[in-house]
Amino acid sequence: MIAELESRLGVPLLDAVAPLVFLLAWIGYARWADGPGRPSLMARMHEYRLAWMRRMLARDNRITDLQVVQVLVQNIAFFASSSIILIGGLAAVLGARDQALAILADLPLAAPSGPRVFDAKVLLLILVFVYAFFKFTWTLRQFNYVAIMIGAAPLPAEAASPAAARLVERAARMATRAADHFNKAMRAYYFGLAGLAWFVHPLLFVCASLWVVLVAWRREFRSTSLKILGPVGEPLDDGSAASASLAPPR
Numbered sequence: 001m002i003a004e005l006e007s008r009l010g011v012p013l014l015d016a017v018a019p020l021v022f023l024l025a026w027i028g029y030a031r032w033a034d035g036p037g038r039p040s041l042m043a044r045m046h047e048y049r050l051a052w053m054r055r056m057l058a059r060d061n062r063i064t065d066l067q068v069v070q071v072l073v074q075n076i077a078f079f080a081s082s083s084i085i086l087i088g089g090l091a092a093v094l095g096a097r098d099q100a101l102a103i104l105a106d107l108p109l110a111a112p113s114g115p116r117v118f119d120a121k122v123l124l125l126i127l128v129f130v131y132a133f134f135k136f137t138w139t140l141r142q143f144n145y146v147a148i149m150i151g152a153a154p155l156p157a158e159a160a161s162p163a164a165a166r167l168v169e170r171a172a173r174m175a176t177r178a179a180d181h182f183n184k185a186m187r188a189y190y191f192g193l194a195g196l197a198w199f200v201h202p203l204l205f206v207c208a209s210l211w212v213v214l215v216a217w218r219r220e221f222r223s224t225s226l227k228i229l230g231p232v233g234e235p236l237d238d239g240s241a242a243s244a245s246l247a248p249p250r
Helices: 002-009 013-033 041-057 063-095 097-105 115-151 162-199 202-221 224-229
Strands: none
Touching: 013 115, 013 162, 013 202, 041 063, 041 162, 041 202, 041 224, 063 097, 063 115, 063 162, 097 115, 115 162, 162 202, 202 224
16 A cells, blocks of 8 residues: 555655654644743744843943844844755755765665655755844844834933833844844744655654754744743843733734
């Protein structure tokens, strides 16, 4: 029965099932982790961004705040450039399929792979890193918007006005949206690394995908960093009450 099914699919059954598990793990975890009401690292950091923007209003000179944004932009630009390099390298691998298959055939425990399956493996990675590239570039644009909002912030004498309160909320939300897209792009990198395991064996690919889910869950919900920052909703060190919801703003 399995042989008949593989004949109809034109590929080994494991190679057909493994990418479905990969996509289910990635999409399923993303929908759960990014859903409302999750006490995640992202939700806690939104509270710190609110505190940052409140402190920013009290400063006459906002150069320090703009430098923080600049550091964030530089780090993201590095990953965006790396995505382009990875996409170009993977496209080159498609043109050197025969040589790549010969190298994979020499790997111990590597499952045999036909040209069609090999192309599917490379194309999957290309799609993953194209997705990451678009997320990184959109993150860059949103942090540029944050810099503009800092420049448009009211003077310290007007910090108690309703307009200043609205700007604090909007700037913090914009910064968190940018960080959320960056988080999704980095998650794509993690799953892209798991996709490399498919070149060795589809079962290893499945195990790597599930392992990435475990690592991402631990970092976002059970990490030491989250413990240091404090639980979501706890008042911050500046004495202000945490007013963020559990879910990062959309």
